[in-house]
Amino acid sequence: MPPSEPEDLKRLGERIDxxxxxxxxxxxxxxxxxxxxxxxxxxxxxxxxxFVGAGVGWGIDWAAEHWASLxxxxxxxxxxxxxxxxxxxxxxxxxxxxxxxxxAPKE
Amino acid sequence: MxxxxxxxxxxxxxxxxxxxxxxxxxxxxxxNQALFMIVAVTVATLFLTLxxxxxxxxxxxxxxxxxxxxxxxxxxxxxxxxSDGLKFxxxxxxxxxxxxxxxxxxxxxxxxxxxxxxxxxxxxxxFVIVTMVIVGFMKQGLGFFKLFVPSAPWYLLILLVPxxxxxxxxxxxxxxxxxxxxxxxxHTLLAVFASFVVxxxxxxxxxxxxxxxxxxxxxxxxxLEMLVAAxxxxxxxxxTCIYLNEAIxxxxx
Numbered sequence: 001m002p003p004s005e006p007e008d009l010k011r012l013g014e015r016i017d018x019x020x021x022x023x024x025x026x027x028x029x030x031x032x033x034x035x036x037x038x039x040x041x042x043x044x045x046x047x048x049x050x051f052v053g054a055g056v057g058w059g060i061d062w063a064a065e066h067w068a069s070l071x072x073x074x075x076x077x078x079x080x081x082x083x084x085x086x087x088x089x090x091x092x093x094x095x096x097x098x099x100x101x102x103x104a105p106k107e
Numbered sequence: 108m109x110x111x112x113x114x115x116x117x118x119x120x121x122x123x124x125x126x127x128x129x130x131x132x133x134x135x136x137x138x139n140q141a142l143f144m145i146v147a148v149t150v151a152t153l154f155l156t157l158x159x160x161x162x163x164x165x166x167x168x169x170x171x172x173x174x175x176x177x178x179x180x181x182x183x184x185x186x187x188x189x190s191d192g193l194k195f196x197x198x199x200x201x202x203x204x205x206x207x208x209x210x211x212x213x214x215x216x217x218x219x220x221x222x223x224x225x226x227x228x229x230x231x232x233x234f235v236i237v238t239m240v241i242v243g244f245m246k247q248g249l250g251f252f253k254l255f256v257p258s259a260p261w262y263l264l265i266l267l268v269p270x271x272x273x274x275x276x277x278x279x280x281x282x283x284x285x286x287x288x289x290x291x292x293x294h295t296l297l298a299v300f301a302s303f304v305v306x307x308x309x310x311x312x313x314x315x316x317x318x319x320x321x322x323x324x325x326x327x328x329x330x331l332e333m334l335v336a337a338x339x340x341x342x343x344x345x346x347t348c349i350y351l352n353e354a355i356x357x358x359x360x
Contacts, residue, residue, distance in 0.1 A: 008165040037338055041285060048280040053273050080273075083266075087273035091281070098349075 053084010112298035210336030
């Protein structure tokens with residue numbers, strides 16, 4: 001190890017101490033998420049679940065018509081759309097719970 | 108003068124004007140998004156290798172940045188997945204840096220934001236979900252299906268299992284839409300305000316001075332976009348951690 005290293009370390013330690021004193025008494029700012037970020041996250045969770053549900057329903061109807069020649073349209077779309085909306089709300093509740101758990105002050 | 112705020116997202120061939128090769132009759136071009144993804148990967152690799160090449164005990168600024176990004180991802184994995192999640196460190200660190208550098212590169216004028224294309228973000232998200240499913244079946248076997256079965260009486264399960272399945276299928280969609288929509292919205296907003304400045308200066312007279320208002324807003328939005336770029340890379344990485352955690356540990360929601 002080159003002899004200059006302990007000198008470097010000492011100076012780094014002094015600088016860290018100085019920075020620590022300067023900010024002594026300040027609470028560390030815990031901002032895990034901005035309000036904009038939360039709103040965007042919850043919005044996409046809800047909307048994408050509705051779209052996925054409707055898409056799956058459309059696919060079920062299409063498959064039933066083409067492979068089994070059952071005319072289920074629009075039943076599959078309607079049912080899966082509603083299930084998708086339910087899944088979206090489930091996602092939003094889960095995400096909101098997770099965000100509030102993240103933001104709760106840690107012991 | 109281009110006034111269309113969506114023009115910046117146009118994918119077009121660069122450097123080579125002929126298709127490189129074709130797959131099943133579809134010509135494959137070398138596009139601007141491919142170019143900028145290569146640039147992002149190169150810059151990230153250079154950043155990590157050059158800054159730690161001296162490898163000093165008391166780090167320089169660059170080495171501090173590399174070490175900080177390493178420790179940031181490592182502590183993120185530790186807090187969400189526990190220490191046995193650290194074997195996924197290379198994957199998550201790569202995804203984090205790839206998204207981060209693409210987001211930041213896109214903020215430089217005349218560049219292209221690869222993460223503003225749903226094709227790119229959806230590919231990344233599908234990759235994460237496929238990894239999660241494979242790891243889940245390897246670790247838990249058929250017990251992985253318990254992810255779809257919440258604790259409820261059997262007659263409610265008839266309704267709840269399809270909901271959970273759709274909720275699971277939503278993950279790659281919401282993961283990719285969030286990243287791409289954030290990038291798209293921010294860059295469109297910047298372009299719209301920039302076109303205001305151009306129009307007002309073009310109008311001349313008193314509008315010459317009024318143009319300062321949207322110009323000041325651009326500066327503010329640009330600062331916000333810096334935050335969004337970092338935040339979205341973080342969100343993408345931490346959601347990857349959360350999903351992989353459900354694959355290696357038993358799901359408990």
